[in-house]
Amino acid sequence: MAYSSSSSSFNITPPPPLFPKISVENYDVFLSFRGEDTRYSFTSHLHAALSRLKVRTYIDYELERGDEISPALIKAIEEAKVSVVVLSQNYASSRWCLDELVKIMECKRTKGQIVVPIFYHIEPTHVRHQTGSYANAFACHDRRFMATDPNKVLRWRLALSEVANLSGWDCLVTRMESELVERIAIDVLQKLDSINNGGIESRIATYKQMAQAKLEKCLRTGNLNDMEDLTETLQQLANLKLDKALRTDDDKDWEELDVTNQRILQLKQQKLIRSGNPKALEDYTATQHQIAQINAERENRRRGIYRGI
Incomplete structure (x- = not known):
């Protein structure tokens, strides 16, 4: 007697594969x-x-x-x-x-x-x-x-x-290998951002995350080197925010830039107080001058004057 598969009362489930399929992640x-x-x-x-x-x-x-x-x-x-x-x-x-x-x-x-x-x-x-x-x-x-x-x-x-x-x-040109690694990684990130849309936004988000992690470390240790590391990351974040503000001319972008710049100034003031180093004073003064230039550029743009920083 012949039996058709449609009339069969048995529902046979095939056994699982010996080696499950592994999804392949896409890499940048x-x-x-x-x-x-x-x-x-x-x-x-x-x-x-x-x-x-x-x-x-x-x-x-x-x-x-x-x-x-x-x-x-x-x-x-x-x-x-x-x-x-x-x-x-x-x-x-x-x-x-x-x-x-x-x-x-x-x-x-x-x-x-x-x-x-x-x-x-x-x-x-x-x-x-x-x-x-x-x-x-x-x-x-x-x-x-x-x-x-x-x-x-x-x-x-x-x-x-x-x-x-x-x-x-x-690598023979740059002495500090750790510094070179970071510079290469950032260069690669920037190249990827140039390919993808909204590149500057993703970089800002990345540096915000990095700054937050370094802030938490700085609060735990109170170490001057950790403070300097945080300041450097915030400076890179400020540069990105400045680039964005110059492109958009949006008040919100300028205000976010000012918040970051003021935090940088506070950190450099703390370093000056703790170290009393003449170079720290010079760095603090230079930062004040740079922020003043940025604020002047923002004010000029409000008046329709584009001089550049």
Whole structure:
């Protein structure tokens, strides 16, 4: 006797899959780096700085890989708006890094992706012309691939030359690595904001969150260094608010800027009282003068006069 599925009294539920499907998050930034060089130092600090700024960043923590970069890596590169390439001493010795770089430069050409090179204790000319440690790496690549896949080695060389000609960051120029990491993270955030609509609003919101966290720390510790750190963040926030106020000419934006400026002035006055340092007095006076200039510009704009600050 035949039974049709529509007349069956049994409702069989299929078993759950052995490996549930994992959703893949979309990332704004792709980090390309040589693990053994910077995984636990520069790159980890940069990733932490980007995370603090709420930048969704893809970082590959895999220590072992197959012969080719995975589809997940390719997808992350293709969907990223910005790729940050940490070019270190041994970057060129990794064929996976070089394959990533080829894909990144392809996305730059075809998708308009922004690429930010970081020359980490390596001369840009060594990257551009594959000299120094990069020459040693390519001597090994030539022996392995030139007979079977010479185009692969050529693509790697061209990608390195191309990325080295881009405007980037040279770690040999900036002494303080912590300062460099923060500057790079902010630069990446600004590049993302230039791509997305309402960029200045998101930056203001981010710096407000950062300032709040640093204020809470400052209140806990009472440390002068923490106070200076808070003041610096508020100054960056004030610069963004000034930029917005100059664009909109809205009284509300000018008032919010003035609130931040007055808080900065109070903090610098506290520093002057606590330290008695002549430089603190000079900084406090300069801030007073700057705020006066901003207020004068606001008043001029009310009168229809645009002189600029």
